[in-house]
Amino acid sequence: xxxxxxxxxxxxNVEKYISSCVESLANQSIYENLEIILIDDHSEDKSYxxxxxxxxxxxxxxxxxxxxxxxxxxxxxxxxxxxxxxLMFVDSDDQLYPYTCFKMLNFINKHSLNIVMGDIEMxxxxxxxxxxxxxxxxxxxxxxxxxxxxxxxxxxxxxNKLFRTEWLKNQQFSFPEGMTFEDAFAIIxxxxxxxxxxxxxxxxxxxxxxxxxxxxxxxxxxNPQNFLDHLTVNEHLLxxxxxxxxxxEEICQFVARTYNGFFKCF
Numbered sequence: 162x163x164x165x166x167x168x169x170x171x172x173x174n175v176e177k178y179i180s181s182c183v184e185s186l187a188n189q190s191i192y193e194n195l196e197i198i199l200i201d202d203h204s205e206d207k208s209y210x211x212x213x214x215x216x217x218x219x220x221x222x223x224x225x226x227x228x229x230x231x232x233x234x235x236x237x238x239x240x241x242x243x244x245x246x247x248l249m250f251v252d253s254d255d256q257l258y259p260y261t262c263f264k265m266l267n268f269i270n271k272h273s274l275n276i277v278m279g280d281i282e283m284x285x286x287x288x289x290x291x292x293x294x295x296x297x298x299x300x301x302x303x304x305x306x307x308x309x310x311x312x313x314x315x316x317x318x319x320x321n322k323l324f325r326t327e328w329l330k331n332q333q334f335s336f337p338e339g340m341t342f343e344d345a346f347a348i349i350x351x352x353x354x355x356x357x358x359x360x361x362x363x364x365x366x367x368x369x370x371x372x373x374x375x376x377x378x379x380x381x382x383x384n385p386q387n388f389l390d391h392l393t394v395n396e397h398l399l400x401x402x403x404x405x406x407x408x409x410e411e412i413c414q415f416v417a418r419t420y421n422g423f424f425k426c427f
Contacts, residue, residue: 274357
């Protein structure tokens with residue numbers, strides 16, 4: 162069967178979680194239409210071995226090695242390897258629901274869109290009431306980022322979205338390598354270029370909140386280089402030319418909110 166979606170999964174030291182992630186991909190209702198690329202980023206545990214074993218059990222899974230260059234480089238490698246009409250990103254400790262790919266593929270094709278996004282839930286912790294959550298609860302529809310969809314930029318994760326591959330590559334899209342907060346740097350401008358984004362009014366992505374995450378986040382906001390990266394990202398976002406004052410205001414609000422993590426560490 163001809164493949165329609167490539168799922169790109171950067172893998173690094175996730176031996177406790179990668180099997181459940183892969184299982185959620187293999188359980189997709191349209192699994193036969195999927196190409197799954199696992200890119201091991203020089204893991205120091207058994208993650209690579211688990212990936213290789215999975216590729217032997219599931220013919221649609223292919224494993225590659227990167228040279229420890231980080232998640233952005235692994236994702237960029239995956240984009241270059243993609244030959245299917247659509248692609249998506251999944252982090253190696255997270256999961257999809259069985260209906261995720263089917264619903265997103267159906268909507269993006271039906272409306273000839275370049276990006277479709279769905280809702281995210283956190284587990285095992287409770288999901289916070291993020292700003293962009295206000296977009297959900299009214300059924301599936303198309304967001305216009307100039308009018309009713311401005312809150313979408315507050316969700317710059319690439320992982321709850323399906324992208325049209327040809328359009329993505331035509332934008333010469335890539336994640337900035339070697340810096341933190343790369344998602345906001347890359348995804349928000351891409352969403353603005355798309356102008357209209359499909360919204361699936363259903364949780365499509367399960368984000369794992371690890372027990373050790375709080376200490377990791379503390380270190381993230383205490384690192385001086387990360388603060389410099391943060392300033393670079395915000396400068397990049399504020400320089401974007403937007404079509405409406407409403408979107409400019411939304412970008413400014415996003416930038417202001419991103420300082421909270423650093424302020425809490427002072």
